[in-house]
Amino acid sequence: MSHGRTYTRLDQRGVIAVGGPEARSLLQRIVSNDVDRLTTGQAIYSALLTPQGKFLHDFFLVDLGETLLLDCEADRRDDLMRRLTMYRLRSRVTLEDATAAYAVFAVRGDGAAATFEIGEPAGAARPAFGGALFVDPRHPGLGLRAILPADAGAATIAKAGFEPAPVADYETARLTLGIPDGSRDITPEKGFLLENNFEELHGVDFAKGCYVGQELTTRTKHRGKIRKRLLRVEFDGAPPPPDTPLEADGAEVGEMRSGMDGQGLAMIRLERLAEARAKNVAIMAGNRPVQVRVPDWISLAEPADV
Template identity: 40%
Template sequence: MQAAPLPDRGIVHLAGDDTRHFLHGLLTADVAALAPGAARFAALLTPQGKIVADMLVAAVPDEDGGGILLDVPRALVDTLLAKLKLYRLRAKVTIEDRSAALAVVALWADDPAAAAPAADRLDGLLIRDPRHPRLGWRAVVPADAVPAAVAALAAIAAEPAAWEAHRIGLGVPRGGVDFVYGDTFPHEADMDQLGGVDFAKGCYVGQEVVSRMQHRGTARTRVVPVALDGFGPPPGAPVTAGELAVGTMGSSVPGRGLAMLRLDRVADAMAAGTPLLAGGIALTPQRPDWATFAWPGGTAETVR
């Protein structure tokens, strides 16, 4: 098992009698039913249904202090704090930035059937990453105890780049690189596919727009894995089919990457035999094993 610190992640802690009710009415996931020690993938949206911030929501057991931890992009912590405090009103909730005191470590194994790390050895919280079984686990530990946590979990220390390559290989988008915060719907970031939206939970900010997209099947643009001919272009590079723009490139490692693509335009290009190019580099969409949406052309190699 490998373990990599994720310095680009921040931690927000919420506590108080109204914490679960407060978050349940804001986020796309069911926070009310979240069991201690478990996590959900979720987002805070604008009223127009676009992603302000996506996050892992973890319930801290009472014996470890209780409350809810939000594992979020560190660059969005101030934005998220401002939004949460705006919505708090008179709710009995404390909201605290713990990013300086706590660190996030990703743990994963090449074998999807690998046993879970021994959580009882850890001075911190260990949760299963809820987005995909092969993403493994997240540990939230004191910021000065990362090496000790890696050793306690009997993991091999790895660099954040190794985790990025693993994530990209599974086709799981990363906000701020594979999609733009404030300009992307949950369906476009594949949150509906990766357990990030509970369509039965009732109202939350932006819920009407997200439900309408789900029931009408109007998400034509999505982040999808792509096979690359060598090194990929930088994130944001236009993807074209002939003279037609079909999307933008996201994160990549040699030979594979992620791209935000208009799937209807990709389908037309595939039918016409027109190659997709980004920065002069050829790319081929690959259907991830978790995808249930209609795939361009109906057939493609599946990423597993």
């Protein structure tokens, strides 16, 4: 993995352009974060949920002035467009699949934000070069994201002194930090935001008004009992396939999500993790031992000694 100033084109990402005089009010009514915080100088990370509070899509929102750009999973953008269209009804909102026009990049390395005259705070943004660049709102260790014209974005970033790097470099950084990657790690129509660390990743706002799925999300927050969490795991060799059970002494402790050589993410049952550690019982994926790691940006309140 390169430790220099690099950029990676994320072809697994798509872009939806949202416009019209009621674009903000529509999104504010349906997404988990506070769209009123979205400005040309501030990007946000957010999610769309079912009415029962279950995960459907996550995405980034940036403000270009007259248009908002939504950075989402490319393979699932048709479903997201369909759901946004369903909620639009007669609102004065336009929705356009802009994936052919824009590319999404991860830009990393010392001084990346300063190079593009962007502040350091999470989500700090700047419209530029026909698109926008912003500090990843989830974690500063992920560097910048850029949504730029597909035909010129790479050259623009390279001209600023960054070298191309493979997607594997970005994946290594993401997994080392323990950051989920959309539906690869959060099962649509099953996952809940707080189990998947959306509060710590700045993807949900508890002070805004109602949105789709808000009731259950808020109730979970106030009860303070989150029994499962998406955590880092380490192992030898290639990752166990997604959904592989993680077991300790015959009891299921968790389930694998995404991964690459030596590390990955898994949904972990906290009480069973604590029990396995108290008994000094190995956690296994098949016949391979797995070590569960809690990223330093996550605070686990219950149980206390996991």
